[in-house]
Amino acid sequence: MIEFQNVSMTYKTNSTVALDDVTVTINDGEFVFVVGASGAGKSSFLSVIMGLEKIDSGVVHVGPYSLRGIKKRELPYLRRMLGIVFQDFRLIPKMSVYDNVAFALRVIGMGERKITRRVQYVLKLVDLTDKADCLPNQLSQGERQRVAIARALVNNPSVIIADEPTGNLDPALSNDIMRLFDKINSLGATVIVVTHDLDLVKRFSHRIVTLENGRIVSDIPKGGRVSAKQMIEEEDAIIPKGGVLHG
Numbered sequence: 283m284i285e286f287q288n289v290s291m292t293y294k295t296n297s298t299v300a301l302d303d304v305t306v307t308i309n310d311g312e313f314v315f316v317v318g319a320s321g322a323g324k325s326s327f328l329s330v331i332m333g334l335e336k337i338d339s340g341v342v343h344v345g346p347y348s349l350r351g352i353k354k355r356e357l358p359y360l361r362r363m364l365g366i367v368f369q370d371f372r373l374i375p376k377m378s379v380y381d382n383v384a385f386a387l388r389v390i391g392m393g394e395r396k397i398t399r400r401v402q403y404v405l406k407l408v409d410l411t412d413k414a415d416c417l418p419n420q421l422s423q424g425e426r427q428r429v430a431i432a433r434a435l436v437n438n439p440s441v442i443i444a445d446e447p448t449g450n451l452d453p454a455l456s457n458d459i460m461r462l463f464d465k466i467n468s469l470g471a472t473v474i475v476v477t478h479d480l481d482l483v484k485r486f487s488h489r490i491v492t493l494e495n496g497r498i499v500s501d502i503p504k505g506g507r508v509s510a511k512q513m514i515e516e517e518d519a520i521i522p523k524g525g526v527l528h529g
Contacts, residue, residue: 284308284331284441284472289340290496291326300326301337302496310440313464313473313504315483318493324476327493328443331474332364333357345440362390365434365471369446371426373418373433379405380414383433390437404432408462424455431462441472448479460486 284307291301301323308314318324329335331344333352342349347360373382380401387397405411408428418426427447434442444463448456460475460482467473477483483490492500 283310283343283345284474285341285343286330287341289330289337289342291330291335291337299496300335301330304340304496304498306491306498306501308472308474310472311467311470313467313486313488314475315486315488315490316474316476316493317478317480317483317490321495322493323496324493325445326496328445328474328476331441331443332366333360362437363440365437365439365442367427367430367434367442367444367447369449371418371430373426373429375418378415378417379410379421379429379432382418382429383436386433386436400436400438401432404435407435407465408432423451424458427451427455427459428462431459431466435466435471439471441474442466444473444475446476446478448477448482453481456482457485 286304286306289301289304290299292299304323304327316324316327326335330337330342330349333344333349337350340350344360345363347356349360352360374385377385383401383404384397387400392400401414402411405414408431410425410428410432413421413425413429418429421429427450431442431444431447442463447463448459451459456479463473463475464486487505489504490500490502491498
């Protein structure tokens with residue numbers, strides 16, 4: 283479970299309020315979309331979960347860890363609970379698909395026999411078994427994102443965090459990636475997806491948390507009825523006046 287209780291955070295360098303009295307609970311096994319305009323607090327929300335930013339006030343729990351007073355030696359164990367998927371893939375160009383995925387397991391000292399079994403399993407899960415020996419530059423954009431997802435899964439994390447995972451993909455590939463996240467969620471993982479793509483959010487019926495100016499302004503449960511007024515408000519929170527969608 284991920285729990286924020288009255289959490290506020292300000293960036294000291296420029297006094298920007300990133301999170302303002304945020305209270306939210308994400309239960310084990312949930313799939314949650316986090317939406318909002320640029321600067322709404324989405325990245326700060328993820329950074330706190332990952333232990334990358336310290337909060338000013340409030341309480342944050344991620345699984346068994348209380349992040350307010352988490353010790354440095356505990357951070358690697360927290361992060362092993364989390365699989366992170368980025369918009370820009372962050373693959374190592376000179377490594378094969380197999381080695382990009384295996385890298386995270388080698389870092390923690392897992393034996394090669396176990397690594398082989400685990401990597402083969404996640405490559406099969408993302409339908410890339412036949413691409414194991416390819417380099418990233420030999421793959422399509424969609425395939426690169428699936429490698430990034432396989433790498434996030436390989437440590438068997440309980441939570442998958444995806445930060446704009448379809449930002450570089452066309453609509454058809456975006457649908458494929460979201461269906462893959464659905465599959466991962468059905469296997470028991472908690473999935474948190476940050477996105478600007480409201481059309482994608484509408485297509486997949488999951489909980490929607492909307493941030494605006496560091497505050498949660500809307501929290502629509504999975505399967506909850508969304509009124510026309512709510513949908514207009516969601517769009518207004520993501521798309522600035524003038525209708526220009528930006529990151």
